[in-house]
Amino acid sequence: MNKIVLLCFSLLLIAIFLTEQKTGIAEIDSSGDLALANKSPEAQIPLIKHADTTVIEMKTDGIKLGYSITEIQAKAGDILLIRYVNKSDMNHNIVLVREEADIRPVGMAALQADAVANDWIPKKEMQRIIAHSDLAYSGETIEFSFKVPPPGTYPYICTYSAHWTQMQGRLISTE
Numbered sequence: 558m559n560k561i562v563l564l565c566f567s568l569l570l571i572a573i574f575l576t577e578q579k580t581g582i583a584e585i586d587s588s589g590d591l592a593l594a595n596k597s598p599e600a601q602i603p604l605i606k607h608a609d610t611t612v613i614e615m616k617t618d619g620i621k622l623g624y625s626i627t628e629i630q631a632k633a634g635d636i637l638l639i640r641y642v643n644k645s646d647m648n649h650n651i652v653l654v655r656e657e658a659d660i661r662p663v664g665m666a667a668l669q670a671d672a673v674a675n676d677w678i679p680k681k682e683m684q685r686i687i688a689h690s691d692l693a694y695s696g697e698t699i700e701f702s703f704k705v706p707p708p709g710t711y712p713y714i715c716t717y718s719a720h721w722t723q724m725q726g727r728l729i730s731t732e
C-alpha cells in the first residue's frame with residue numbers, strides 16, 4: 558500500500574515539474590527574445606506593393622529539393638516581392654544571404670534547436686541574412702519583400718531541415 562502512495566506522490570512531483578518547465582519556456586518566449594526574433598533584416602521591407610515592385614513567382618513541386626527559379630536578375634535598389642508557392646510535400650523557406658561563404662554557416666546554424674523553434678531562421682547569424690521568408694508549410698503560398706542589395710551575386714537557400722545543401726538559387730543584382 559505504501560508503495561502505491563509513494564508512486565502516486567512521485568507521479569505528482571513529475572507532473573508539477575513538467576508543468577513548471579512548460580511555463581518557463583512560455584515565459585522566455587514572451588520576453589525580449591520575441592522582439593529580437595521579429596526584428597527583420599535590414600533590407601527587408603513590409604509587404605506592401607509599391608508601383609515599382611517587381612513580383613517574382615516561384616514554386617517547388619513534389620519531393621524535389623529545389624526552386625523553380627534558380628536565378629533572379631534585378632536592378633539594385635528595386636523592390637522585389639517573391640511569391641513562393643509550396644506545392645511540395647515538405648516545408649520550405651527562402652533565405653537570402655550576403656555571399657557564398659554565408660551559405661554554410663547559416664544553413665548549419667538553422668539546424669540548432671533555437672533556430673528550429675524560430676521557423677528555421679538562426680537569430681545569431683542575422684548579420685549574414687539580407688532578407689527571408691516565413692516558413693512555407695506544404696501546400697502554402699507565402700510572400701516576402703525586400704530592396705535589391707548593391708550590385709553583386711547573392712545566394713538564396715532553404716534553411717529547413719538541411720535543404721540548403723541542394724535547395725539554392727542566386728539573385729544577381731545589376732547597376
Ligand SMILES: [Cu+2]
Nearest residue numbers: 649715717720
Ligand atoms: Cu526546403
